[in-house]
Amino acid sequence: VSVHLPKGTRDFLPEAMRARHRIISQVQAVFDRFGFEPLETPAIERIETLAGKYGDETDKLMFRIHKRGADAQPGECDLALRYDLTVPLARVLAMNPDLPLPFKRWQIQPVWRAERPQRGRFREFWQCDVDIAGSRSSAADAECVAVADAALRAIGFHEYTIRINDRRILSDLARSAGAQSLEQELSVLIAIDKLDKVGVNAVQAEISGRGFDPNGLAPLWAALASQVEGEQALEALSPALSESGREGVATLKEVIRTAIAMGVDPARVRVDVSLARGADYYTGPVFEVAANDPSVGSVAGGGRYDGLVERLSGRDVPAVGLSLGLERLLVLLEGAGALSGIEAAPTVLVTVFDATTLAASSEVARRLREGGIATELYVGDGKLKAQFKLAARRGHRWLAIIGPDEVAAGTVTLKNQRTWENVSVPVEQVVGIVAALDPGTGVR
C-alpha cells in the first residue's frame, strides 16, 4: 500500500485547517462587505479552454487528464486541472452573457501547477482573487486596491506598502527607447522589472543588450536618481510622455485619490514609476503589495487587463483584478504567532466511566452541545486514565466527569484543566455554569 502524498501536495490536519479557516473567513467577510460575490468553478477544465492561454512553457506545467473509455488513444488527454482562476472567470463571463455588469467576484480555490517543488511552493495551492469585470472606470481599479488593503488589515497583517503604477507610462518610455511593438515594449519592461534586484546600471545594460536605447528612458533614470516620490515623480515624467502615457498619469492620480477615499491609508500608497509587473496582459494601472520586510517580498498583486477576457473567451469585457498571496500570508502570520490563539480542541471533554454510565455521559454531552458549547464525548475504548491523558494532550479546557456517584446524585464533576479545581454541579445547570466559568465559550 502506498502511503505517500503526491510531490508538492499537503494534507491539512486539524490545527492547520483551523488556522486556514479563520484567515479565509476573515478575508471572505471583507470581500462580501465590499460587495464582491462568491464564485466557484470546477477543478477540471477542457484542454481547449486552458491550452495556449499562458504560453508553451506553462502548458507543460499543466496536470492533464487522460481520456476515459475504450476509444481513448494512449496519451490522449481531454481535460486538465485549472492553472489559475482568471481563465475560468473569462469562461464564466463568456458562458453567462446575462450576468449584470460590472460583475465583481471573489474566488478562493486551489490551482495546480507541476512546478519543481521548493520551500514554500506547492503543486496544489490556493489562489484568492478579486476581479471586477465590465468597467473601465478608475473606481474599479481603486476598489481592488481598497479591498485588498482592508483584507490584509482584517487578517492582522499591517506591515506593507502598496506600490502602484500605470503600464502606459513605462510603455510610452519604452517607445522612446526604440520599442516599436507590444512585444518590444514588454522586452524593455521585463528589464526594468529587475530594478529592485540588480540596480539601475545593470538594467540599463540589459536594455542596451536587448537592442534598445536606455537614453530614451532618461526621464525615468532622472526620477529614480532624484528620489522624488509619488505624484511628484509623475509630474517629473509627464513632459516626456505622449498622450497615452499622460492618460496613465491621470488615471493613476484618480485611482490613488479614490482608494484613499475608500479607506486606504495614504501613508501606505507609493507611486513607483519603475513597477512593471511581469504578466504581458496588463493594459493600465498595476499594483503590488510589498511586505515592509524586504526578505518577504510581494503578498498581493494585480492590475487592469482590458484585452484579456476577449482573448480568452471572445467576449470583450474590460477587467481589473487582484490576487492575494494567501499561502505566503498564512506562512507569515504563522511565523508571527498570529495563528496560535486558535482553539485547538473542543471546550469540554465528557468522560465515560463504563458502559453503565454511557447514557448519562451522553446526555451531559447533548446538553452542552445544545447549549452551544463545543464538546467532545469520549467514544474510545480506554479507561479514565487514558481519557485524562487524551484531554491533556488535546487541550480541552474542562473535563466533565460522570461516574456512578455522579449518576446517582444527578450531578457532574467539572474539572478546570488549568487550575485542577473541581466543582460538582447539577446536570441541569451544566451549560450555565461552564458558560459562566469560561467566558471563552462565547455562550451568554
Next chain:
Amino acid sequence: VSVHLPKGTRDFLPEAMRARHRIISQVQAVFDRFGFEPLETPAIERIETLAGKYGDETDKLMFRIHKRGADAQPGECDLALRYDLTVPLARVLAMNPDLPLPFKRWQIQPVWRAERPQRGRFREFWQCDVDIAGSRSSAADAECVAVADAALRAIGFHEYTIRINDRRILSDLARSAGAQSLEQELSVLIAIDKLDKVGVNAVQAEISGRGFDPNGLAPLWAALASQVEGEQALEALSPALSESGREGVATLKEVIRTAIAMGVDPARVRVDVSLARGADYYTGPVFEVAANDPSVGSVAGGGRYDGLVERLSGRDVPAVGLSLGLERLLVLLEGAGALSGIEAAPTVLVTVFDATTLAASSEVARRLREGGIATELYVGDGKLKAQFKLAARRGHRWLAIIGPDEVAAGTVTLKNQRTWENVSVPVEQVVGIVAALDPGTGVR
C-alpha cells in the same frame, strides 16, 4: 475559444454559492460542536494509493493524470483525482501514527467520478463525511448517527427516518441459508438489499437463483411478515442467531440507546433487519437516513468498517463513519424554498453621479463598510439611470445617492427600494440610520 464546461461539472454562480455556503457552514458548526475536527487532503493522489481499492469497474471511472516531463511514456499516468474521502483518510491515518485516537474528523471536499452524467448526478461533486477512527465502542457508532441527525435538523431538513441494522445479523442468517464465505454472504446481502424495490418474493427467488436456500432466512421473512418493528424484531430473530449475530443485536441496542441519550428523537429511529447497505466493507452497525418522501430516497448513510483502514493503509484502526448526501440535500432544500431567504446582494448600493463626486461616494461606501454594512459602490461606466436599473435587478435594499447637492450639503439621500421613500441624512450618521431603518443589517 472553447466555452464549454467539462461534462458533468458545474460553475457555482453567486446565488448558488451563497446557498451552498450557508448550508455547509451550518453543517460545519454542528460537526465542530460535536468535537469532530476538520481535515482536508489534496485533490490528487498517487495511482498506487487509489487503484485496486474499489474494484475494477470503479478504477475505470477514475480521472487519471498523465505523467509530466520528457520521460513520460504516452498513456503513462502516475496520479488520479480522489474518488472518495475514505481512502485519503486511511492514508492520513497511516502517515500520521502520532495522531491521538480516537480521531474524529469531518471533511467536506469534492470528489471526481467519470460516471455517465444524469439528472442530479455529477462528475465533480461534494462529499461530506464524518468518521471516528480508533474506537470499537458502540458510543462511536451512536455519535455518527447523532451528529448526522443534528446536522440535518440544523439545515432545516426534518422529514426523515434513521434506519439502522447490524451487518452481523444478516451475515448470520446468510450462513443459515448456505453462504460459506464472506463473498457468499455478500451475495445474499445484495439480494436482500433490493427488498424495498422488488418485494419479498423476488428477493427469495434471487437468493435461490444464486444457489442459496431462502428457507435458511425463515426468521427474517417471519419478522417481515409479522411487521414487528424495532427491538421486538430483534427479539424475534435472536433465537435463530449464532454468537456473532447476537453480538450484533446487543450492539444495535446499545447504539440506539446511546444515540437517543445524545439527542436523537426515538421516533425517528427504526431498526430495519433487512437493511444491508451495498458496500462490502461494513463489519458492524450500518445506518441509512431515508427521507420520508419515498421518491427522494436516502440522504445519508454509513456504518462500521473495522477492517478497511488496515486493508487500505496497513495500519489496523477500527473505524465508523457516515456520509451526508450534501448535493441531494441542497436540491431538496432548494425545492422546498428553504434557500430563498438568502441575501442576494449587498444591503446598500452607493451611486456615483460623476467623476467630481466619486470621492464623496467612496467615502460613504467606506463608512458603511467599516460599520459592518455590506455595500456595493457603483464602479461601472454607466449613468445614474443604469445604476438604478442595476439596483433593481440585483436587489439592493437601499440606494445611497450622492449628487453635487448632497456633496455641497454633506448629506446622503437614502432611498428605500421597497417603499421608494427618500430620506436625507448627514454623512456622519449614515451607518446608524441605515442600521436603525433596516434591522436586517444585523448592525446594532
